[in-house]
Amino acid sequence: MAMSGGMDSSFAAYMLKRQGYEVVGITYQLLPSYIKDVANPKACCSLDTIARARRVADDLSIRHYVINLREDFQRYVIDRFIDEYRAGRTPNPCILCNKYIKFSSFYRKALSIGGEKIATGHYAAIEETAEGWTLRKSMDPAKDQTYFLYPIQENLLKSILFPLGGEIKEELKQRSHLIRWDPAKVRESQDICFVPGADYREFLSRFIGLKKGPFYHVDGTRLGTHEGIHLYTVGQRRGLGIPYSEPLYVVEIRATENAVILGTKEHLKQTRLVADEINIFDPTPGRATGKVRYRQGETPCTYRVSGDTLEVEFDEPLHAITPGQSVVLYREDRVAAGGVIKKAW
């Protein structure tokens, strides 16, 4: 059981224990040591989680281990996060972390110490059906985290437990007295766990360095000068500093020209996309619903898998489909497919 000492993972551990599992709590260290001051204590991987998790584990009378996954985290999450911004894309670090760390490195480590299954406090569900194992949305629609979990390999699903998949967070809070978890005394907001102070642009600038370049309107007009492409993301409005007759948004980032293209809301409407780094649960082409960012309703669409890519056409235009972000497709409450957006139009 991956334990952070927070309510969700603590309660999940409690549930597993009650269900009769032999539970071993594991807290992984992910953050590089240069981040002394953890900015996001509630984050899934912050430093002072260890003590909190241990206390909960002791309380539940389960063993507790701490494992070090910093090297992998640095390489697969932080470095890639930086590289993606350098290339003018907008990565989703939580998805990288799930793909390469929690449901990869952590899983292997858990096996190596004798575990049979891994469990996390994610709000998602796994079910075995006639066709095989499926990743499904959680009972609590407000907390469903399948969007972040789509990269989990299908053959791994049978080895994963999501104890909270059938729970409703608000109801869980009512029962939280059953465990002695440590309420995070800090703000709820999540942000990026490895970015101190939650200012990811400042963080990126330490590695990428500011390199001024042109702001162009989609019609070709030069509108001003930007401070470096890594400071911007498609769909962004604030922080451009350009007065105009109407709000301007980042429409495109051209890394090769070091240029940022601006336009109005209309210019951000797109219906088609191609994604790579895909994970396909249901290869049958056809109808589905999908979303392009976590907090967004699903839009009906059609998809097909073509080689290593996923092609999606939405029934109606979406706003700012952003390269580097992920598209996740659903059929009913099952995750059908997902991938990293390569381009959209």
Next chain:
RNA sequence: UGGGGUGUCGUCAAGCGGUAAGACACAGGCCUUUGGAGCCUGCAUUCGGAGGUUCGAAUCCUCCCGCCCCAG
């Protein structure tokens, strides 16, 4: 140097004698296990400067200053 025009928030811009609209930008907040979006709130006691007329001026008059055109 003549002739014409113009000067209102960081930017664009209403107002044309009755006590400073709006948009963009910006700042703060809400929302949120990524980023972005969205929503809420704030944002010129003052109208290039100095005088004057008036109960009352950004709005009228005078002078000065700054821009922008057109002339020689």
